Amino acid sequence: MSPPPDGADNNRDGPSPDVSVPAASLRRLLPASTSPRVIAASERPLRRARQAVPAACLECRKRKVKCTGTRPTCHRCSTHGMDCEWDTEPETTRRQALLNKTEDLERENEDLHELIRYLYSRPEPEALEILHRLRATGDAFHVLDLVRMGDLLLNSLPNETRDDERIEGARQSSITSSQPGSSHGQASEALNEPRG
Incomplete structure (x- = not known):
């Protein structure tokens, strides 16, 4: 076998055993430590704590x-x-904000259902008045508050006063909606007659 060209070494593990290396060119090794090396806290890179x-x-x-x-x-x-x-x-927190938003939307949903119940359960003149106010203001929650306040006021009145106001309200609505010769006009005349 022919020797490799100058500077080329086929043995990657180091120089071949037949090649001598001067001792002055090698680095001197320190003796191995008998205890495991512990990295001091001051030598560790500081890691900033994550702030939540x-x-x-x-x-x-x-x-x-x-x-x-x-x-x-x-x-x-x-x-x-x-x-x-x-x-x-x-x-x-974002979770708490979402929970609050959900509660608000549930409350609004309940309020709107209550307003719809008022519209279909009240006598027609009252339901029409609620609808007119709703269309005039465009604020369903304000109208609902007005209806609730009206109910509180009616509940605080004695029964006789409430009955008188209902009769007067029916009388007023029939007068405004009646035309000469209509059946509504005859009904309003019957309301105007004294009770016997």
Whole structure:
């Protein structure tokens, strides 16, 4: 076999046993330690503790990055010049905000069902008045509050006064809706006659 060219060594484990290396070119080794090496706390890289925030801003959640939670603008949004928007109140977790929103929507749903019950269970003149107020204001919850206050007032009156007001209300609605010669006009005349 022919020797390899100068500088080329086919043996990757080191020089071949027949090649001598001067001792001065080798690095001197230290003796092995008898105890396992313990890394001192001061030598370990410091790792910042993750600070939990109640909720992240919308932009950080959208990009799925860590948010500092500082309000009104978090660090990431302020450094990138983005609008920092929040859908939670300060110190409220996202879960708690969603629970609060669910409760609010359930309450609104119950209130709207109550308003619909008033519309189909009340006498027609009252239901029409509720509908007119609803169309005039456009605020179903305000109209519902008015209906509730009216019920409280009616319940606080003595029975005789309530009956008199209902008769007067029926009389007024029949007068305004009656035309000469209609059956409504005859009904209003019957109401105007004294009771015997």
